[in-house]
Amino acid sequence: MPVLTRREMLAASAAALTLTRCSKSPQKSAYTPPRAPVANVSIVRAPAYNMDVYDTVFRMVSDHNLNVRGKRVVLKPNLVEFDANTVINTHPMIVHAAYEAFRRLGAASVRIAEGPGHRRGTLDLADAAGYFGTIPKFEESFTDLNLDEVAKRDIVTPVSGLKSLYLPHTVLDCDLLVSLPKLKTHHWAGATLAMKNLFGLVPGGVYGWPKNVLHWAGIPESIVDLHRLFPKQFTIVDGIIGMEGNGPIQGTAKHAGLLIAGSDVVAVDATCCRIMGINPVKIDYLRIARGEDQLGEAAFHQVGERIADVRTNFELVDPWKGMIRA
């Protein structure tokens, strides 16, 4: 856990407060991680954001034999800040490639949806991140999850302090939720990948900016509870250029030249951790979601590149150094 100074405790968000004092202990929950079948995780080299990405993403999705014909698919990128020149946001080309791939595979509808955690002008944010320029008629395909219609969902045997959440209809009604995160380190959670990306499903229009109820309920535990609410998921992680250091916003660019994908989101996140040189067992939300014994490298079937051949250690900020390095 990060150790904060008093001054930072006062100034920083309740996320910090939660991490140090208020997190609900997962041991108190009745939740037991299920035994998961061995999952395929694809690791494919993609050296740059160029036209080859479209074919690579299509092949990755096809290889997983997802039956999306006639289904409603929602793509959830990670849009955080107004800056097209940094590596904060999921690259728009990855989102467009996924959009095209699922359309080509016969999905009845493909929507792009996001509810940023800090900034209210989601469409303006998407514009600044290059989405309007890359994805034709972007506005027609996009739903701002912060302002979408909502419905309440109870959380059965929560591991966090949450008993229920209001969630957007767009994601509650879809047949497949596709998380499109960026490969990034995270100063409060260690790493932010497909599971953490689901914080953007929680509507700011109800909970505010940031979605601070999740912090008080326990960040890792809330990540797990949100993940469990959406059993039909797929993920493609944008690891072409990721972020190391003080992520998810103030870190620095790190070229990894990879796309990582799979239907078992926990397996994909654990694999991404290993690629970044992070021990997934040390990431609280992965350990809670799956249990230590199911996070070993042998628990997943790697397709494509081997982790050892593509591993590139991401720099970690001080509180995490020496704590989570694999």
Added chain:
Amino acid sequence: MTGWNDNQNPDGGWAYGRGSSWTEPTAYALLAQLAAGISTDNEKAVFEGGLRFLRATQRADGGWSPQPGVSESTWVTALVTLLPAKAIGEQRTERAIAWLSGQTGRESGWAFRLQQRLGGNDEPYPEAWPWFPGAAAWVIPTSFGILALERAIDRGASSRLRGRVSTAKEFLFDRMCADGGWNHGSNRALGRDGDSYPETTGIALVALHGAPASPQLERAKAAARRHLASCRTAEGVAWLRMGLAAHGERAESPRVLVPRTTVDRALLALADAPRNPLLKAA
């Protein structure tokens, strides 16, 4: 005032874009109508429709939820109380202020403070307002809390509310970013300064209207001017202009902006209005 009836829902409220009515866009739409002036029968009917939605959706605890399907009163209560009490109903407004004055960020509640003290941390946590009950206080809901209680004090509400206003302003100054503006409220983490945002900088400046001149305030205004030069969102530009106007500085919009939501549209109208109903009792 033209066009507010175009996207008004049958229940009298407004959506952010399309769909069901939400409290926030409805309150802003009504404030924008007030700023523009309401004179024709049609304008009066549209305005009254919005009030009807808000009257119908006030909760038993006195607050408003973000939309009728959500069973929890939240920060939007402060926004509704910025409408004239005579229009929304004086008793309704009093009940809303009572709800609001009972809300604080969880970090300033007794349980958390006791926990901190036992852990050796005696730092004060100024009372301010959360977005959602049970969460920490943040800049935007705190700014609206200040405006709402100041309005209530002007109407003759208990002077003990002054203490809350004063403490909430301390909170705002405490959360000021190193660049002079405000972000959502996390100005420094893990030894790094956070960058301010245009919209939060403008909103905080509006809430600090009437604050005595100080180097801090000058830095905040300078940050607002910098943001205004580069900001490309309707919401950001509107709040920056209102924030500077709240301190006597008239600033024009540097570019033509596209309103994406009902809130954007209302905020642009409020920023253009000669008299801002967020600041003065209408």
